[in-house]
Amino acid sequence: MLAFPPIAREPSNRVTSVDVARRAGVSQSTVSLVFSGKGQGRVSVATQDEVRRCARELGYRPNLAAQALRLGSSRAVALLVPDITNPFFARVLRGAQRAAQSAGYTVALVDTGNDRRWEQQSFEALRAGPVDGYLLFEVSPPEGLGPHEHIVLIEAKAPGRSSVRFDAEKGAADAFGHLVELGHRRIGHLAAVFDAPTFHLRNAARRRVLAEAGLDPDAQPRATTDIGIDAARAAAGPLLDARPTAVFCDDDIIAAGLYMAARERGVRIPRDLSVVGFDDMDFARVLDPPLTTVALDAELLGATAFELFEGQIAGRRTRATTVLPAELVVRESTAPPGS
Amino acid sequence: MLAFPPIAREPSNRVTSVDVARRAGVSQSTVSLVFSGKGQGRVSVATQDEVRRCARELGYRPNLAAQALRLGSSRAVALLVPDITNPFFARVLRGAQRAAQSAGYTVALVDTGNDRRWEQQSFEALRAGPVDGYLLFEVSPPEGLGPHEHIVLIEAKAPGRSSVRFDAEKGAADAFGHLVELGHRRIGHLAAVFDAPTFHLRNAARRRVLAEAGLDPDAQPRATTDIGIDAARAAAGPLLDARPTAVFCDDDIIAAGLYMAARERGVRIPRDLSVVGFDDMDFARVLDPPLTTVALDAELLGATAFELFEGQIAGRRTRATTVLPAELVVRESTAPPGS
DNA sequence: GTATTAGCATAGTACGTATGACTGACCATC
DNA sequence: GATGGTCAGTCATACGTACTATGCTAATAC
Numbered sequence: 001m002l003a004f005p006p007i008a009r010e011p012s013n014r015v016t017s018v019d020v021a022r023r024a025g026v027s028q029s030t031v032s033l034v035f036s037g038k039g040q041g042r043v044s045v046a047t048q049d050e051v052r053r054c055a056r057e058l059g060y061r062p063n064l065a066a067q068a069l070r071l072g073s074s075r076a077v078a079l080l081v082p083d084i085t086n087p088f089f090a091r092v093l094r095g096a097q098r099a100a101q102s103a104g105y106t107v108a109l110v111d112t113g114n115d116r117r118w119e120q121q122s123f124e125a126l127r128a129g130p131v132d133g134y135l136l137f138e139v140s141p142p143e144g145l146g147p148h149e150h151i152v153l154i155e156a157k158a159p160g161r162s163s164v165r166f167d168a169e170k171g172a173a174d175a176f177g178h179l180v181e182l183g184h185r186r187i188g189h190l191a192a193v194f195d196a197p198t199f200h201l202r203n204a205a206r207r208r209v210l211a212e213a214g215l216d217p218d219a220q221p222r223a224t225t226d227i228g229i230d231a232a233r234a235a236a237g238p239l240l241d242a243r244p245t246a247v248f249c250d251d252d253i254i255a256a257g258l259y260m261a262a263r264e265r266g267v268r269i270p271r272d273l274s275v276v277g278f279d280d281m282d283f284a285r286v287l288d289p290p291l292t293t294v295a296l297d298a299e300l301l302g303a304t305a306f307e308l309f310e311g312q313i314a315g316r317r318t319r320a321t322t323v324l325p326a327e328l329v330v331r332e333s334t335a336p337p338g339s
Numbered sequence: 340m341l342a343f344p345p346i347a348r349e350p351s352n353r354v355t356s357v358d359v360a361r362r363a364g365v366s367q368s369t370v371s372l373v374f375s376g377k378g379q380g381r382v383s384v385a386t387q388d389e390v391r392r393c394a395r396e397l398g399y400r401p402n403l404a405a406q407a408l409r410l411g412s413s414r415a416v417a418l419l420v421p422d423i424t425n426p427f428f429a430r431v432l433r434g435a436q437r438a439a440q441s442a443g444y445t446v447a448l449v450d451t452g453n454d455r456r457w458e459q460q461s462f463e464a465l466r467a468g469p470v471d472g473y474l475l476f477e478v479s480p481p482e483g484l485g486p487h488e489h490i491v492l493i494e495a496k497a498p499g500r501s502s503v504r505f506d507a508e509k510g511a512a513d514a515f516g517h518l519v520e521l522g523h524r525r526i527g528h529l530a531a532v533f534d535a536p537t538f539h540l541r542n543a544a545r546r547r548v549l550a551e552a553g554l555d556p557d558a559q560p561r562a563t564t565d566i567g568i569d570a571a572r573a574a575a576g577p578l579l580d581a582r583p584t585a586v587f588c589d590d591d592i593i594a595a596g597l598y599m600a601a602r603e604r605g606v607r608i609p610r611d612l613s614v615v616g617f618d619d620m621d622f623a624r625v626l627d628p629p630l631t632t633v634a635l636d637a638e639l640l641g642a643t644a645f646e647l648f649e650g651q652i653a654g655r656r657t658r659a660t661t662v663l664p665a666e667l668v669v670r671e672s673t674a675p676p677g678s
Numbered sequence: 679g680t681a682t683t684a685g686c687a688t689a690g691t692a693c694g695t696a697t698g699a700c701t702g703a704c705c706a707t708c
Numbered sequence: 709g710a711t712g713g714t715c716a717g718t719c720a721t722a723c724g725t726a727c728t729a730t731g732c733t734a735a736t737a738c
Contacts, residue, residue, distance in 0.1 A: 014411075014694095016693095016694055016695085017694070017695065018694080018695095026717075026718090027717070027718050027719080028694090028695080028718090029695095029696080029697080029717075029718060029719075029720095030716090030717065030718075031695095032694095032695060032696055032697080033696085033697085033717090035695095036695090036696070036697090038696090038697085041714090041715075041716090042715080042716065042717070043716065043717070044715080044716060044717090047716080047717085062694085062695075063408070063469065063693085063694050063695070064469040065404050065405075065407035065408040065413060065469040065693085065694080065695095066404075066408050066693070066694035066695045066696090066723090067694080067695060067696080068404035068407075068469075068695095068723095069402070069404040069405050069408050069693090069694080069695075069722095069723050069724065069725090070694080070695045070696050070697090070722080070723055071695085071696070071723085072353075072723070074404060084423070084429045084432060084433065085426050085429040085430055085433060086426075086429075087424050087425075087426055087429075090423045090424040090425075090426075090429060091424055093423060093448075093450070094423065094424060094450060094452065097450065108447060108448075109432075109447075109448045111432070111433060111436060113433065130402065130403040130404040130407075229621055229622075229624070229625060256622065256625045257625075259625060259627075260624070260625055263627060282568055283568075283595065283622050283625070285568070285599070286568060286595045286596075286598060286599055286622070286626070287625070287627075288598075288602060288626075288627045353724090355723095355724055355725085356724070356725065357724080357725095365687075365688085366687065366688045366689075367688090367724090367725080368687075368688060368689080368690095368726085368727080369686090369687060369688075370725095371724095371725060371726055371727080372687090372726090372727090374725095375725090375726070375727090377726090377727085380684095380685075380686090381685080381686065381687080382685095382686070382687075383685080383686065383687090386686080386687085401724085401725075402723085402724050402725070404723085404724080404725095405693090405723075405724035405725045405726090406724080406725060406726080407693095407725095408692095408693050408694065408695090408723090408724080408725075409692080409693055409724080409725045409726050409727085410693085410725085410726070411693070679738100680737100680738090681736100681737080681738080682735100682736080682737070682738090683734105683735085683736075683737085684733105684734090684735080684736090685732105685733085685734085685735095686731105686732085686733085686734105687730105687731085687732085687733105688729105688730080688731075688732100689728105689729090689730080689731090690727100690728090690729090690730100691726100691727090691728090691729105692725100692726095692727095693724105693725090693726095694723105695722100695723090696721100696722095696723095697720100697721090697722100698719105698720100698721095699718105699719085699720090699721105700717105700718080700719075700720100701716105701717085701718075701719095702715100702716090702717090702718105703714105703715085703716090703717105704713100704714085704715080704716105705712105705713085705714085705715100706711105706712090706713085706714100707710105707711085707712085707713100708709105708710095708711085708712105
């Protein structure tokens with residue numbers, strides 16, 4: 001069992017720096033100096049120790065709201081993601097948090113839940129706390145944000161804004177190239193409906209690689225799907241009717257839906273159908289057979305986004321666009337057709 | 340009388356209620372009344388419209404730090420989870436957020452990343468923002484939290500604290516009962532290492548059900564595993580060496596690890612081995628064969644936690660313990676032994 | 679004609695912290 | 709014994725908002 005400290009007595013009201021000062025027999029300024037670490041050469045070591053001791057005894061914690069008000073900064077940044085339920089985005093959050101932590105920042109998560117009604121969402125975003133900036137994943141900047149706000153776009157771009165993205169073009173090209181090399185001539189695309197740059201890049205790569213292989217991109221089977229395993233499974237049916245020997249899926253979750261549809265129809269992977277995913281999520285290795293997919297370092301994405309934000313704060317007006325690598329990982333869901 | 344030099348801060352383009360007031364030709368008080376919705380019968384409709392118009396033109400947004408300071412509340416609650424990368428916890432977050440939103444609250448996420456060094460974590464938790472309370476998932480309360488703080492424990496309990504949990508006893512009992520009924524006499528347990536009440540309850544249920552079936556609980560194969568698919572896969576090896584005909588896993592991720600280990604060894608599910616998971620995560624249906632598991636409504640858990648918090652705030656000192664249902668969902672990973 | 683009320687708006691203050699300007703004490707130097 | 713310098717602290721103020729107490733005008737009551 002977890003051991004919890006017993007519920008105890010204790011004054012109910014909030015302890016402030018004034019209380020600490022009174023107890024230590026010093027002024028509030030002194031307490032503030034001690035806690036902000038700016039007491040060097042201004043407050044004697046003995047006094048500092050005494051202040052800290054009193055603070056501990058009283059259970060003092062600085063009031064963050066007051067600090068934020070006074071400093072004009074909360075040392076916090078908001079991260080907006082479309083769906084925190086998707087582990088990919090959770091890893092982005094974790095990467096951002098790790099980077100933020102070492103810079104003394106906090107990341108406030110805003111989960112939009114794939115809700116397109118941006119009016120509400122932007123409102124919620126701003127309610128999420130007094131933040132110094134925004135890391136926006138695949139969403140257009142909410143209305144209320146002025147051009148002077150610190151914003152970093154993730155997997156999106158806008159003029160004059162910093163942004164990070166993966167090299168989706170290269171990742172998708174490698175995936176289609178892999179299928180072409182295996183000898184596939186009928187290569188389907190199970191695409192996400194989203195109107196985000198990364199998906200356009202993937203489709204562009206598809207068209208280029210197929211054309212280079214002497215195939216007509218427009219003649220290849222293609223279907224779009226909403227998010228979620230069930231949506232993907234439903235969308236996969238018609239696609240499989242077109243009898244592709246291989247399918248590229250816009251992400252691993254979609255691939256999982258395709259696995260389900262294939263199983264229901266007795267289509268064996270990779271014997272009857274090769275499948276490639278995108279993201280390399282944890283469960284890609286658990287699928288049977290393990291999924292060939294494009295690996296992305298989600299945590300790096302989050303960390304990089306934070307660092308771009310930090311660069312803006314620091315005054316280096318780096319309106320940079322960073323592109324992160326995407327690597328094809330070949331597992332057992334791909335094989336020559338009819339093997 | 341000293342004139343303060345302008346503090347060298349960010350280009351403080353920040354629009355305040357004073358700016359709005361000046362533009363609208365009214366006092367700051369009036370602006371505040373309009374925005375707090377308390378202007379009914381105190382500010383004429385014409386003035387209200389004018390204030391709102393000016394605010395929109397200037398792009399005014401209330402300063403949340405100032406509001407929190409003044410009100411002594413940020414209308415925010417922190418949710419601590421062990422691993423946001425696990426979709427189960429993400430769903431808890433979503434449930435809490437949904438409930439919070441309709442109450443005008445915000446949920447600040449703190450992801451401890453399964454880090455046992457609680458010193459750092461509690462610090463981070465408190466830095467996460469000025470929050471009115473804490474929803475703690477399977478973690479002991481950080482040191483700095485006084486007993487007067489509003490705290491709700493999730494899947495944990497402590498004297499005098501509100502808490503929510505699933506009926507793990509019933510869920511596990513149903514799962515083992517299901518395996519016994521199928522005719523299994525050698526039923527393994529792939530357990531999580533964690534020292535949380537829910538896992539104790541599951542183990543207690545296991546012992547009870549096995550004993551009632553005339554089996555010696557201590558003679559049945561059992562192994563513990565750390566979190567993560569790979570850890571589970573490694574731990575599953577020795578367990579499979581003991582040749583169980585069925586295994587109950589403490590969660591679906593562990594079950595996924597077991598699937599991998601079974602596949603590597605040529606053990607077929609459910610022919611050679613029946614498997615039961617816990618949580619009913621999305622990918623449980625994607626596994627081949629689809630996983631029999633115990634379904635939990637993670638969102639309900641989050642929402643209930645928030646509601647208990649809200650009850651505390653409202654003064655109803657409901658130190659209640661709520662227990663939520665757990666339902667066995669039978670899929671295709673379980674069958675009579677040797678079938 | 680005066681008292682009361684209602685309607686509308688404002689002045690002023692406090693929330694808790696950070697920090698530039700200031701003060702005294704002590705000490706060394708010339 | 710005046711000058712200057714360092715050390716150790718304090719004072720007073722402002723951040724932006726919410727809200728109490730208050731004022732003012734015009735309308736209504738007696």
